[in-house]
Amino acid sequence: MPDTFFSYYLAYAAALGIYALYALSLYTRRKRLREKR
Amino acid sequence: MKLSWLSSAALIAVAATVVRVAFFTPLELRQGAAQKIFYIHVPAAWVAFLAFGLVAVASAVFLWLRDPRLDRFAESSAEVGVVFTTVVLITGPIWAKPIWGTYWAWWDVRLVSTLFLWFIYVAYLVLRGAVDSPTLRARYSAVLGILGAFLIPFIHLSVYLFTTLHPQPIIGKASKPSLPAEMLWTFFLAFAAFTLLYVAFIVSRYRYAEERDAIASRPDLHA
Numbered sequence: 017m018p019d020t021f022f023s024y025y026l027a028y029a030a031a032l033g034i035y036a037l038y039a040l041s042l043y044t045r046r047k048r049l050r051e052k053r
Numbered sequence: 054m055k056l057s058w059l060s061s062a063a064l065i066a067v068a069a070t071v072v073r074v075a076f077f078t079p080l081e082l083r084q085g086a087a088q089k090i091f092y093i094h095v096p097a098a099w100v101a102f103l104a105f106g107l108v109a110v111a112s113a114v115f116l117w118l119r120d121p122r123l124d125r126f127a128e129s130s131a132e133v134g135v136v137f138t139t140v141v142l143i144t145g146p147i148w149a150k151p152i153w154g155t156y157w158a159w160w161d162v163r164l165v166s167t168l169f170l171w172f173i174y175v176a177y178l179v180l181r182g183a184v185d186s187p188t189l190r191a192r193y194s195a196v197l198g199i200l201g202a203f204l205i206p207f208i209h210l211s212v213y214l215f216t217t218l219h220p221q222p223i224i225g226k227a228s229k230p231s232l233p234a235e236m237l238w239t240f241f242l243a244f245a246a247f248t249l250l251y252v253a254f255i256v257s258r259y260r261y262a263e264e265r266d267a268i269a270s271r272p273d274l275h276a
Contacts, residue, residue, distance in 0.1 A: 020087035020151045027090040027147040031140045
């Protein structure tokens, strides 16, 4: 069995990081709109 | 920051998936830990197809009814779909390198057509930002939203029609899934968790579009 743990950790870190960044961008954009109101 | 019950449920489901993948799902004999990328890569691809498919449906109905809520939904689904496609395009090469020996193959139709799908919906978002008139913006983007989705069945069938490095489906096929039960249940959990994450993102993105349009229609708030 090949040692592929690095790829596994890297893929999960990248995917979860992208989802977290998108969630943060949604939160920031909505917050800015509310301030404008 | 207060999370809605939907966002909280999506967060818990994704966390449960990550824990189950790490501690309660066996390693595959030939690929080792890299096979676990399957549980994040395939659900992201499913959600991307779902998101762009719904963009096309909402856009088609919009062209018929001209209801701005459909345009707002299409806009939200396209943006979330681009996020999930980005995950597909990043996790795929990371998985491919140790298994195929290369990150990417430009002759592989599945890979390149998925990249084209990403470009089309990025162009959709750029188009929305470039047209000032809300009526024209909604109409132009609805047409692009429908045309882009024609790639989805082609991408799905590409592994049957062409010689590709990318494997054929092991779950979404006519015969029984070729995965042991423990792996199959992990996949179902991941599938549900990321679909729930899509719904949570859509609700939040739709509300943002609604609030933005409400502000745009108030003349006292225009700069």
